[in-house]
Amino acid sequence: GRHRVESWWQGKAFCKFVLYKENKSTMDAVGLVKKFLRLKNERALAFAGNKDKRGITTQWVTAHKIKPDRLLALNAKLFGIRLGNFSYVDEGINVGGLVGNSFRVVLRDVSGTTDEQVAVVAESLRTVGFINYFGMQRFGTSSVSTAEVGVALLAGQWERAVELVLGPKAGEKADVARAREHWAKTKNARASLDKFPYSCTVERRLLGGIAQHGKDYSEALRAVPYSMRTLYVHSYQSLVWNLMVSHRMTLGLSPIVGDLVLVASDDPRATVKRGDSKSIAVKVLREEDLADHTIYDVVLPLPGYAVLYPENDVGAGYAARLAADGLDGPDSFKPKNRDYALSGDYRKIVTLPSGFQWRMTKYSDFKISLLDTDLEKLEPSAGPPPGAPAVSGGDVGHTALVLEFTLPSSSYATMLIRELTKAPTDADYMTSLNPRA
Secondary structure (H helix, E strand, O other): OOOOHHHHOOOOEEEEEEEEEEOOOOOHHHHHHHHHHOOOOOOEEEOOOOOOOOOOOEEEEEOOOOOHHHHHHHHHHOOOOEEEEEEEEEOOOOOOOOOOOEEEEEEEOOOOOHHHHHHHHHHHHOOOOOOOOOHHHHOOOOOOHHHHHHHHHHHOOHHHHHHHHHHHOOOOOOOHHHHHHHHHHHHOOHHHHHHHHOOOHHHHHHHHHHHHOOOHHHHHHEEEEEEEEHHHHHHHHHHHHHHHHHHHHHHOOOOOOOEEEEEEOOOOOEEEEEOOOHHHHHHHHOOOHHHHHHHHHHEEOOOOOOOOOOOHHHHHHHHHHHHHHHOOOOHHHHOOHHOOOOOOOOOOEEOOEEEEEEEEEEEHHHHHHHOOOHHHHHOOHOOOOOOOOOOOOOOOEEEEEEEEEEEEEEOOOOHHHHHOOOOOOOOHHHOOOOOOO
């Protein structure tokens, strides 16, 4: 019968597969898969982390009680997405459940530098590392930062959060701008919803919530997927961390008294964070500890109600920043609405890439790929046509820098590239460099 346990699963409730995507974020790609499978459960598909829209990426995904033939059939329907490498597993993937990410990056049109100069900077990255900033993509791409929305949610300013999401934003397409203007003038949720294009998923879900709950904006916000709402508050966490690590680096490149380091939970001076499923132990460095540690051991907290803060000038910086944003210290991360509660976490302030390699190459045609994607390796027909012009060797007009490296979980390749190039890495700046984009 239909409700019997399928024997081919052998008691395993999850189908694990590789998701390949181009020109889409992971959330967008997974959203399309859910749409074509008509899945209403937000947690039917699970993945460890969101990959950048600008990257051609592969990552593991787990599907709960979905047959692989249904997933495989989507390859004929979805553009820029491929699913494969199916297997059956006992448990689903959890957010953050990965060791790291491997990258292959091409920086085109390199000029004004020599191979020797690149070698010096590349060697420094390989041996010294870089400040472990959260990448700019963590804060969204619109003129209103996702961190601003996060502050409003933590402060319980529901109407302000709604207006930050729905209100006018600079640089958007004309149809989206008109929809935002209509909302600003009328505050008519149902009429405004019809004007937002389907690509504005968050705005449309929020307007649907307002149409249902009226001015009970706290309840209306719950119409936005939980993963997106928590993204806003995590974005604010990340902003504070970035500001604090900048402050910490002005105090020197060696451990100082009051810094925090990770230790074993049975360390006699350990303070263990138990605010969620993680149990992380840290201790505060004293003068006698400094010789036993390096800057690579030092962590800073992502602000929350269950973490320890540095007992030096950086700790005071956290308090000052939260106060400036209208928040009442760590308790602000344990609001009455538990959807937005954050216990906090710890993050190393400097990170080292592993397997770091680089090479310079020449090319003549901007339309030719300088690296084969995973799809091109599997399906040669997906790559350049036979007889395509050579893209390496000889003086053919343009120079590219090819990088390969692996970073720990939650470290950003864009921050490594920023350290290498000493230039911004946001989408607008990168587009401005390339008139062909």
